Amino acid sequence: MSYNLLMNSPFILENHTEYKEWRDLKLSHYPIQKNKLIFKFDDNIVDEKVLNLFKSAINDYNFAIYEFRSEVLDKKLLNFCATLGLTNSVSNLFSDQDNISNITNQEEKEKLTSKGEYIPYTNKQLNWHTDGYYYPINSAIKSFLLHCVCPAKEGGENLLMDHEIIYIHIRDHNPDFIDVLMQNNVMEIPSNKNIKGSKNISGPVFYVDEKNFLNMRFTSRQQNIIWKKNDMIKKIKKFIFEFVNEDKKYLFKLLLKKNQGYIANNVLHKRENYIDGDKKRLLKRLRFSNRLG
Secondary structure, three states: OOOOOOOOOOOOOOOHHHHHHHHHHHHOOOOOOHHHOEEEEOOOOOOHHHHHHHHHHHHHHOEEEEEEOOOOOHHHHHHHHHHHOOOOEOOOOOOOOOOEEEEOOOOOOOOOOHHHHOHHHOOOOEEEEOOOOOOOHHHOOOEEEEEEEEOOOEEOOEEEEOHHHHHHHHHHHOHHHHHHHOOOOOEEEOOOOOOOOOOOEEEOOEEEOOOOOEEEOOEOOOOOOEEOOOOOHHHHHHHHHHHHHHOOOOOEEEOOOOOEEEEEOOOEEEEOOEEOOOOOOEEEEEEEOOOOO
């Protein structure tokens, strides 16, 4: 579902001029220069100038990396997000009272519980996805924070790709693919057995929200997903997978260090598998129903 698009929206396929202007501006920021995406903050004072540069980077790339000098408590993470305007945090099955989730390997400890069924809570590779792709559009995850408390001994690299870049790549190749991906019933996620009253969730891959921002809901998982029966679906999926797995120009790789994190407008992302050391890899995650921009 997309809301009523503005007449001059670049996301209306017939608006070739508006799309070209939006596309050219977007691509002008690439290739990515890593030093333009990492911002260092003092522990007690958030510099307004650095904060504005951080916001500007997210506006250009839909994600940016921050780094604090010392350990960051949960309260400071919440305050940092609030300073950026991210206040509408979203809970999930395993988040705490502040809607913060501890992303760590709990496969052995809780292998007999439901948490062990979720790949984020293991040390396995977490393939390409957007957060909350299993939510209905009216409850969509628009942004998230991922903060590193303790890195893995080995591995655990994060890979990110701006969903707007993926949209451009697909539309330039075949606008009909975009037409299919914006249909309200193209991708359906079956109900979750661990959530009482859970229902199947159907929706588009790309949609435009009430503020005319482009959003993406996607998962590369092959099971427990129902794609609309369409002759182009296999071609579209193959095209997307080839791009995100083979591209070198637009892909961003990041191995978070302690006290580093990133905030993203729910870009497509994945995590490589990892090996823990004496201390387990621990990342804090916050999700929001609003976004930056």
